[in-house]
Amino acid sequence: MGIIAGCSNEEEPAEMNHDHASEDEVRSLEVDLEVPETAASGETVEFTAHVHSNGEDVPDADSVMFEVLQGEESLEKIEAEHDENGNYTIEHAFDEAGTYTVISHVDAFQLHTMPQKDITVE
Numbered sequence: 409m410g411i412i413a414g415c416s417n418e419e420e421p422a423e424m425n426h427d428h429a430s431e432d433e434v435r436s437l438e439v440d441l442e443v444p445e446t447a448a449s450g451e452t453v454e455f456t457a458h459v460h461s462n463g464e465d466v467p468d469a470d471s472v473m474f475e476v477l478q479g480e481e482s483l484e485k486i487e488a489e490h491d492e493n494g495n496y497t498i499e500h501a502f503d504e505a506g507t508y509t510v511i512s513h514v515d516a517f518q519l520h521t522m523p524q525k526d527i528t529v530e
């Protein structure tokens with residue numbers, strides 16, 4: 409995955425950061441992003457980022473921020489709170505039909521991981 413335009417974080421991509429761990433144990437930072445493939449305009453949908461590291465849930469990530477884009481244009485950035493079991497969830501509704509991209513920017517253990525998914529609003 410390349411560097412995504414619109415990322416507000418100046419750090420290197422997580423893939424290149426694995427040797428920066430300051431603890432004895434080398435930390436991974438993995439994020440599973442769940443976004444529905446489709447939604448109706450005006451419908452409230454959930455985005456969930458499951459954050460885990462070395463096989464364990466991460467309930468105390470430094471930051472989990474969802475960014476909504478249309479093409480290259482960043483429309484919104486929404487900070488997420490930890491729910492449970494390493495899941496960070498927000499609700500969102502799209503007003504207009506179109507194809508959007510959702511990125512979850514996650515900071516933890518001085519790593520940054522930012523998976524993205526597309527959603528089509530009808």
Ligand SMILES: [Cu+2]
Binds near residue numbers: 415417522
């Ligand atoms: Cu990012």
